[in-house]
Amino acid sequence: MPRVVVDVMLKPEILDPQGQAVANALPRLGVNDVASVRIGRRIEIDFTGEPDLDRAREIADKLLANPVIEDFTVHLVETDEPAEARP
Amino acid sequence: MTARVGVVTFPGSLDDGDAARAVRIAGAEPVRLWHGEAELHGVDAVVLPGGFSYGDYLRCGAIARFAPVMEKIIDAAGGGLPVLGICNGFQILCEAHLLPGALTRNQHLHFRNRDQILRIEATGTAWTNTFQPGQEVLIPVKNGEGCYVADPATLDQLEAEGRVVARYVGGNPNGSQRDIAAITNQAGNVVGIMPHPEHAVEALTGPSLDGLGFFTSVLKHLVGAPA
Numbered sequence: 001m002p003r004v005v006v007d008v009m010l011k012p013e014i015l016d017p018q019g020q021a022v023a024n025a026l027p028r029l030g031v032n033d034v035a036s037v038r039i040g041r042r043i044e045i046d047f048t049g050e051p052d053l054d055r056a057r058e059i060a061d062k063l064l065a066n067p068v069i070e071d072f073t074v075h076l077v078e079t080d081e082p083a084e085a086r087p
Numbered sequence: 088m089t090a091r092v093g094v095v096t097f098p099g100s101l102d103d104g105d106a107a108r109a110v111r112i113a114g115a116e117p118v119r120l121w122h123g124e125a126e127l128h129g130v131d132a133v134v135l136p137g138g139f140s141y142g143d144y145l146r147c148g149a150i151a152r153f154a155p156v157m158e159k160i161i162d163a164a165g166g167g168l169p170v171l172g173i174c175n176g177f178q179i180l181c182e183a184h185l186l187p188g189a190l191t192r193n194q195h196l197h198f199r200n201r202d203q204i205l206r207i208e209a210t211g212t213a214w215t216n217t218f219q220p221g222q223e224v225l226i227p228v229k230n231g232e233g234c235y236v237a238d239p240a241t242l243d244q245l246e247a248e249g250r251v252v253a254r255y256v257g258g259n260p261n262g263s264q265r266d267i268a269a270i271t272n273q274a275g276n277v278v279g280i281m282p283h284p285e286h287a288v289e290a291l292t293g294p295s296l297d298g299l300g301f302f303t304s305v306l307k308h309l310v311g312a313p314a
Contacts (some may be wrong), residue, residue, distance in 0.1 A: 014193075017192050017194055017195070063145070063150075063153070066149065066189055068188060068236075068238075069236060
């Protein structure tokens with residue numbers, strides 16, 4: 001059964017201090033060629049039946065993302081495991 | 088008759104006790120409201136206290152917005168019920184779309200805990216009508232996610248409509264845009280504030296008694312409000 005994946009990212013104009021902190025730590029790893037790091041959130045949704053992308057968008061718009069500061073995208077990914085084997 | 092001011096307890100609220108005490112010191116009767124109960128018990132105003140709610144998973148206030156008591160509060164706020172959201176309560180009001188914008192991680196990523204000077208700019212709201220315009224007050228601030236953000240058009244609108252209730256003076260503790268510490272809705276009955284007026288109501292525990300003005304304001308508002 002395909003799984004619905006929702007990716008939530010801060011809008012480009014919203015400062016991402018978490019991403020900046022990570023970017024600032026990279027030189028300590030010897031990495032000096034990274035211009036910026038942005039951190040978002042990936043949410044995986046398994047429906048009991050057929051995946052419902054419209055419903056997933058509604059969930060994302062109402063709860064998973066705050067449209068004031070965040071954008072989201074919704075897409076399907078194939079999963080090999082049977083639904084009951086998922087943690 | 089004594090005004091009855093509801094104080095909501097969410098799972099993770101920290102300042103509900105102090106908020107209820109501030110209500111009592113101001114001369115009203117605090118009524119404890121429970122997040123899981125869609126019931127306002129006929130209160131005349133509501134305080135959403137600081138702390139946390141539902142672990143603040145996802146985003147601060149995002150899940151609390153859907154609490155059964157919040158449905159009632161959102162309805163009642165639309166009808167003019169005075170609502171004050173402090174800290175996490177401010178975050179919940181933004182998530183509930185009762186106030187515009189959002190509160191994000193402090194720009195410097197550090198938790199800030201200090202006594203903070205604020206300038207009260209909007210004195211026509213239900214919660215600030217006992218202050219003088221431009222009055223400076225000293226109130227504790229304590230937050231990790233208090234950075235107020237909104238798009239420039241929203242910020243301009245807030246300024247043009249006189250809905251910036253308070254600004255940080257003497258240093259912005261969290262990077263909030265335009266030093267915004269508190270805002271109100273168009274009607275002036277809903278106010279969100281990041282610092283904690285309920286911690287500045289007694290000489291023994293607070294840096295000043297300036298916070299009391301928010302609670303006496305709502306009583307004055309209720310006396311003047313049509314029944």
